[in-house]
Amino acid sequence: MIDLKALTAEQRAALKAQLEAEDKAEKDRVQNEREAYKQLVDQTVQNAVAKLQNLSSEMERLKEEVFTEFATLIKTKNELFKTKSDRQSDTFTTADGTMSITLGNRVNEGWDDTVEAGIEKVKAYLKTLAKDENSAELVQVVMGLLAKDRKGALKANKVLELEKLAATSRDAEFIDGINIIKAAYRPVPTCQFIQVTLKDEEGKERKLPLSLSAM
Secondary structure (H helix, E strand, O other): OOHHHOOOHHHHHHHHHHHHHHHHHHHHHHHHHHHHHHHHHHHHHHHHHHHHHHHHHHHHHHHHHHHHHHHHHHHHHHOOOOOOOOEEEEEOOOHHHHEEEEEEEEEEEEEEEOHHHHHHHHHHHHHHOOOOHHHHHHHHHHHHOOOOOOOOOHHHHHHHHHHHHHHHHOOOOHHHHHHHHHEEOOOEEEEEEEEEEOOOOOOOOEEEOOHHOOO
């Protein structure tokens, strides 16, 4: 231990200067390492982004190429089998069943504001059916088909189920309500997708990872 009281003024000044120099040197070292770290981050990010930009461009090119190649097959299928061309997706499978590819468009459910009028008409009709406990439970099940998802939208496939019930009921108000709902349907395409399924020697299926998160 150094007895500061035993030091002369010059010695204390020298010691103070030494301590300050060491403190400054340590701060400079930390600052330099932080600056070097920032430069390393910049370099690493720039290199990674450049590689991923190339990958993204190549994936985009291949996606467009695959859709172009299958456009002829889809057209031919529609002509040969007299099918409609307004499907959201098409699946093609090899003869041995080991490979299949699905191409299509992802769609978000969408409805205009007139859908509420149709819903109210349908609900009003359904309430007239709840005459006893059993029929009331049935009505609740059917009402569930009108339930909206977490995004506040109806599911189009459930409305189609209600349409079958409406046709069976032959009730004009019920049918009109369903027709209003159908007319309010405004699907919004979000993106095109490609999905590939492969089967191994044991017949087990696996999806070919085509996104970074799936790899």
